[in-house]
Amino acid sequence: MIKKLIAFVLCLILLLPTSVMAANNLTWDTNYSRTRATTDEMSQLYNETPIAVSIGDALGTWLYSYSTPIVYGNTLYQYAWNTDSNTGYLVAVDISKVNPQSASDFPVLWAAKFKAEAGERIDGSPGPSISPDGSNMSIAVGKYIYTWPMSVNGSPNVPDSNGFMKQYNKYEIQGNAGQTTNLIAMSPAISKQSYSWQGTDMDTLETTNFNAPVTCAGSWNGGFAAAPLYVPPNIDPGSVIPNGYRTTSINPSWAGEIFTSSPAIQSDGYGDILFGVDGGYPELFVFHPSSMTMGYTGGGAIKYGIASAPVIDSDTGNIYVPDKMGNIYCFNNNGNYMAQNNSLYNGNLIISNLAVDSNYIFAVKSGYSEIHAIDKYTMTDDGTVFSGATGFIDPSVVINPTTKTSLVAVNDANGYVHISAYNSSSGGVFMGSGGLSTSAKGYAPPPYVSVLMDAGPNQLIASWTNDAVAGGENGALEFWVPQVSQLTATVNPEKNQPNATATLNVDTTIDNTMSDVVARLPDANGDPVPITQATEMNYSSKSPGPNGTTIYHWQLPFQVPSNPGTYSVPVELRITAPGSTAAPIDASAPYEVVKPPGGIVSDNGATLTLGSYAMPENRLKQGESFKAWPRDQLSMQHPNGTTYLGDTILADLTVATPKLPDSSDILVSAYLTSATVTRPEGYAQGSQWLSHTIQDPMTITAPLKATLQFEETWGGWQPGKYLAEPPSWAYRAPTLQTPDAPVNIGVDYVVHVIYQYPVLVCSGEACGVVYQTAEMDVPGSTITPIQVYGTDFVVVPVISGSSYTY
Numbered sequence: 048m049i050k051k052l053i054a055f056v057l058c059l060i061l062l063l064p065t066s067v068m069a070a071n072n073l074t075w076d077t078n079y080s081r082t083r084a085t086t087d088e089m090s091q092l093y094n095e096t097p098i099a100v101s102i103g104d105a106l107g108t109w110l111y112s113y114s115t116p117i118v119y120g121n122t123l124y125q126y127a128w129n130t131d132s133n134t135g136y137l138v139a140v141d142i143s144k145v146n147p148q149s150a151s152d153f154p155v156l157w158a159a160k161f162k163a164e165a166g167e168r169i170d171g172s173p174g175p176s177i178s179p180d181g182s183n184m185s186i187a188v189g190k191y192i193y194t195w196p197m198s199v200n201g202s203p204n205v206p207d208s209n210g211f212m213k214q215y216n217k218y219e220i221q222g223n224a225g226q227t228t229n230l231i232a233m234s235p236a237i238s239k240q241s242y243s244w245q246g247t248d249m250d251t252l253e254t255t256n257f258n259a260p261v262t263c264a265g266s267w268n269g270g271f272a273a274a275p276l277y278v279p280p281n282i283d284p285g286s287v288i289p290n291g292y293r294t295t296s297i298n299p300s301w302a303g304e305i306f307t308s309s310p311a312i313q314s315d316g317y318g319d320i321l322f323g324v325d326g327g328y329p330e331l332f333v334f335h336p337s338s339m340t341m342g343y344t345g346g347g348a349i350k351y352g353i354a355s356a357p358v359i360d361s362d363t364g365n366i367y368v369p370d371k372m373g374n375i376y377c378f379n380n381n382g383n384y385m386a387q388n389n390s391l392y393n394g395n396l397i398i399s400n401l402a403v404d405s406n407y408i409f410a411v412k413s414g415y416s417e418i419h420a421i422d423k424y425t426m427t428d429d430g431t432v433f434s435g436a437t438g439f440i441d442p443s444v445v446i447n448p449t450t451k452t453s454l455v456a457v458n459d460a461n462g463y464v465h466i467s468a469y470n471s472s473s474g475g476v477f478m479g480s481g482g483l484s485t486s487a488k489g490y491a492p493p494p495y496v497s498v499l500m501d502a503g504p505n506q507l508i509a510s511w512t513n514d515a516v517a518g519g520e521n522g523a524l525e526f527w528v529p530q531v532s533q534l535t536a537t538v539n540p541e542k543n544q545p546n547a548t549a550t551l552n553v554d555t556t557i558d559n560t561m562s563d564v565v566a567r568l569p570d571a572n573g574d575p576v577p578i579t580q581a582t583e584m585n586y587s588s589k590s591p592g593p594n595g596t597t598i599y600h601w602q603l604p605f606q607v608p609s610n611p612g613t614y615s616v617p618v619e620l621r622i623t624a625p626g627s628t629a630a631p632i633d634a635s636a637p638y639e640v641v642k643p644p645g646g647i648v649s650d651n652g653a654t655l656t657l658g659s660y661a662m663p664e665n666r667l668k669q670g671e672s673f674k675a676w677p678r679d680q681l682s683m684q685h686p687n688g689t690t691y692l693g694d695t696i697l698a699d700l701t702v703a704t705p706k707l708p709d710s711s712d713i714l715v716s717a718y719l720t721s722a723t724v725t726r727p728e729g730y731a732q733g734s735q736w737l738s739h740t741i742q743d744p745m746t747i748t749a750p751l752k753a754t755l756q757f758e759e760t761w762g763g764w765q766p767g768k769y770l771a772e773p774p775s776w777a778y779r780a781p782t783l784q785t786p787d788a789p790v791n792i793g794v795d796y797v798v799h800v801i802y803q804y805p806v807l808v809c810s811g812e813a814c815g816v817v818y819q820t821a822e823m824d825v826p827g828s829t830i831t832p833i834q835v836y837g838t839d840f841v842v843v844p845v846i847s848g849s850s851y852t853y
Contacts, residue, residue, distance in 0.1 A: 077179040079236050080359040081311040083402040084444040089501045093527045100150045102138055103520025106158055110522030114174035116509050118502045119181050126174040127522055135161035135169035135188050142503045146531055160210030161188045168230040176235045183276050187264035190229035191217045194262055194276055218289040222268025223302050232307035235264040239316030242336050244275045247286035261336045265306025269294045290339045301328050309356040323353020331368055344382040354398045373397045373413030377426055388421050390428035402442040404453050409442040418442055418457055433465045441497030458498050536618045536636035540797050540824030543640055544647050545609045553601040553618055559586045564601045567617045573608035575617050588741040611642045643821040645804030646708025650827035653702040655794050657833050659690035661778050675756040683778045691780050692763030693839035695756055702751040705800050705825045715801040718750040722796040729760035762787040762835035782837040789832040798825045
């Protein structure tokens with residue numbers, strides 16, 4: 048069974064629709080089998096915050112959309128609309144920039160306009176389709192199918208100054224009598240196969256046959272139109288009559304039925320075209336482009352309307368059809384009913400497309416509450432892939448051809464994106480979330496808009512949002528960019544005396560919650576040990592990095608070899624997120640072992656004093672962070688060795704002058720090059736207040752002195768366990784009946800020493816002493832304990848003896 052799991056998430060906000068229940072589809076890699084699957088070695092590591100590109104601001108108008116973006120090559124296409132002006136916009140955006148950093152790296156190339164005629168609605172369209180060879184585009188808007196070439200005479204076909212494509216054709220979708228809602232909720236299909244059409248030759252004025260692929264779409268008006276994707280230059284476009292069909296022309300009792308199910312094409316674009324109808328007579332329609340005739344199947348088997356696209360499975364040839372209540376039906380390639388799965392039905396509506404890979408149909412449960420994996424061969428439910436959210440819609444799959452790992456992705460109503468993975472060559476258990484993490488609160492795909500995975504050569508994740516992301520006009524695109532995985536390793540100090548203790552430092556942009564780092568420390572000869580004997584490094588802290596990144600810091604002390612020479616410590620970062628297929632990342636930290644000719648300089652110890660002060664108070668306003676105070680403003684010092692929650696702790700380091708090798712040596716200078724405090728820090732995790740160890744650099748104030756201020760955040764808050772009367776030295780701060788256990792505050796430091804040592808020099812029969820200069824980095828460390836006795840925060844009993852607040 049597939050293990051139930053929830054992948055990690057993108058924090059976004061839902062915008063609810065007000066009009067149609069349009070089933071969007073993804074014309075992804077021009078895949079008209081509608082499997083919503085692609086094959087690529089997709090990254091699993093993405094920047095936490097998406098880049099928001101305000102299309103509304105670029106066009107100078109607010110925009111709204113249900114449409115999922117599509118990509119061909121280096122260009123992304125997004126359809127959106129403004130109902131105040133009754134205008135639709137197809138926007139082209141350049142996504143070619145490698146490692147983009149800002150919205151300016153995604154320039155708008157052009158925007159085509161669609162002005163609504165009387166009786167037309169330009170909202171709702173799920174967007175354009177692109178021919179499999181990338182040469183033509185088609186979109187259904189209002190009551191028309193529009194087609195145009197991507198280039199004309201070798202130049203891009205772009206809109207003119209009025210927003211109209213310089214060269215295009217359009218064909219009307221004529222509906223049932225009295226059915227006047229000219230609204231599109233399906234994207235056109237485009238065949239690979241060419242078919243015969245007729246039109247007037249403008250040279251001979253005679254009716255002439257020509258061949259072209261078919262593009263087709265249906266409407267809420269009950270009509271369906273199939274038209275040539277392009278018309279030869281000698282043919283009058285106005286003379287070409289599309290093939291039109293109505294639900295009532297197929298069955299007079301089928302008035303009121305609407306087409307919202309995007310068409311799928313059999314035989315890799317060379318076969319029949321299938322789509323559903325939503326209404327009281329659920330059928331799977333089959334358009335035969337070779338004869339330009341319409342048929343249907345599924346009567347009696349399909350229980351409810353088909354609002355989403357059917358899927359043509361390339362492995363079996365089977366057709367998988369979802370109805371709008373969660374049932375999934377299986378037909379063979381001849382359209383004969385075979386089986387169905389009803390495990391996702393619970394009486395609630397579900398309009399969401401399927402995703403299919405080599406093993407499973409990934410489908411949303413009725414009510415949008417779960418994603419399940421349905422065995423596509425047996426039609427049995429193999430379990431839950433995602434749960435614990437609402438508004439799941441339109442899963443998709445990226446299949447890694449090397450590792451055979453399938454990444455399954457879906458977004459929910461709150462805009463979170465969930466990712467899970469499993470081995471697609473053997474099926475089996477889902478392994479958990481991939482490597483996607485973001486804190487993009489406020490941006491969310493609205494209903495019927497799914498994220499576009501693996502978009503373009505840069506493998507972006509893209510989505511539309513109806514938010515005003517820049518504070519201007521509503522409507523924007525969001526791009527999650529693959530992380531440029533940085534890993535640097537250094538040894539401090541870089542030059543060491545034999546057998547000295549040095550510190551290995553590793554900095555990376557990859558989150559510590561989904562990775563670990565191991566180091567191949569030196570053996571007795573200074574050679575790195577085998578990777579099987581590598582030592583795990585200790586995560587220490589994180590800090591802001593360039594371009595909105597976060598840098599995660601890892602450390603590990605180790606003893607350098609005894610023999611002078613140049614060495615290195617190889618390190619390896621491993622992605623530990625469940626289901627990850629990402630390869631380890633390697634780096635190496637060089638260092639030297641140097642035996643000064645004057646001998647070994649030794650650390651001579653240091654003193655770390657810790658003063659803890661109740662005043663001034665920190666973080667008086669919500670959202671404020673701790674700040675250091677001028678030393679003369681610190682007051683109400685608690686006794687040495689004690690501290691209280693909320694105290695400012697002043698750490699002062701004084702390092703003794705290192706010991707020179709010989710009493711005859713002369714010290715030239717000794718000064719600190721670094722000093723780092725290791726201390727606990729409290730942090731919130733859900734409803735709990737936990738602590739972890741972090742490291743802070745000290746400020747060097749004199750050659751052998753350094754200082755740091757930080758706040759006591761890790762202990763002292765124990766409601767109900769305070770003395771009735773605090774001692775006088777506590778300055779009325781609530782004091783614990785039993786203090787917390789002492790904790791150690793440590794400092795690692797490095798002193799650079801320059802000194803002179805005597806050398807006997809003889810010239811002929813005369814000898815004398817001269818002094819030569821040597822220098823060395825000398826590491827050292829010291830520890831001072833401190834004990835938490837209570838809290839500076841005022842404690843007020845709400846219910847005596849049981850509950851407190853502050």
